[in-house]
Amino acid sequence: MTEPGPAIEARGITRRFGAVVAVNEVSLDIPRAQIYGFLGPNGSGKSTTIRMLCGLLLPQAGTIRVLGHEVPREAEALRRQIGYMTQKFSLWDDLTVLENLRFMARAYTLGTERSARRIAAVLEEYRLGELRDRLAAEMSGGQRQRLALATATLHEPPLLMLDEPTSAVDPQSRRDFWESLFALVARGTTILVSTHYMDEAERCHRLAILSEGRLVAEGEPATLMDGLPLHVVEVKTGAIEAARRELHRLPAMRSLAQLGLRLHVLLDNGVADPAGLVRAALSAAGIDAEVLLARASLEDVFVAATLPRAAAGTGAAP
Ligand SMILES: Nc1ncnc2c1ncn2[C@@H]1O[C@H](COP(=O)(O)OP(=O)(O)OP(=O)(O)O)[C@@H](O)[C@H]1O
Ligand SMILES: [Mg+2]
Structure with a gap:
């Protein structure tokens, strides 16, 4: 089942917005079944890079391959293989936990039997069982993050892209969230995660640091420190x-x-x-x-x- 090559290969990807060069000739090799971190100041191009890697935004230069597919040309084929948590929260506030999950299961056309099985599995895995009838709008920050991760992993994607998934979440909930990420990695999932927290960055297998749209450092945290x-x-x-x-x-x-x-x-x-x-x-x-x-x-x-x-x-x- 293991395919050769990195999960994500990007070569010289560039994206401008007017006069702003949001992402400037960035090249990346993101290994499979690891956690790869994006660090960088506000406005350094993390979210823009992630959106290009997902096929949601066109690069103006450069090439991208994700799980062996060329992006954006084959982005459609990738849609079911990627779970994406956007930086701005992507839950339906006026739906309950269960309704959010059912909605996503339909969006991924999981079918009746698989939907029921996967919803039961993520309710258990992310400790949402008792909250199943709670409106998303009435959940705490940490509970919402758990639900967001549950919806992003509902279709068991081999690749997860998480854009600042733990901003404004308390330290214990962040630790729990990261334990869930490592559990996914142990099952073979590749995770790309952006963060402003150094403790989270240190837990990544590899890191890229972006500054003003450029890749300014890359490697294992220990190697970068040494x-x-x-x-x-x-x-x-x-x-x-x-x-x-x-x-x-x-x-x-x-x-x-x-x-x-x-x-x-x-x-x-x-x-x-x-x-x-x-x-x-x-x-x-x-x-x-x-x-x-x-x-x-x-x-x-x-x-x-x-x-x-x-x-x-x-x-x-x-
Ligand atoms: N849709 C857009 N239109 C115009 N400019 C944009 C757009 N999206 C991003 N930018 C600009 O591109 C640059 C990079 O933004 P991006 O959101 O990728 O940064 P970021 O590293 O994710 O920052 P943060 O840590 O604040 O989330 C910024 O200067 C931003 O203003
Ligand atoms: Mg961002």
């Missing part, structure tokens, strides 16, 4: 504002963020002794501080990959 081409330094001091001012003066400084009582600093990796450089700068200004090298986090990878291009080369303060 390969960050910047030094990470942490500074603990009682004089945090003074330290911040001094560090902004360093030409090698790329990014600075306060985490509680610490400053988290990214420095050019051309610097031979980053902790020494920071210690010397602070001590020259009469600031007492503890300075330590730190491991890069995925957030550091994200920040480094999405630094505005103008600031990336100058060390300018944000």
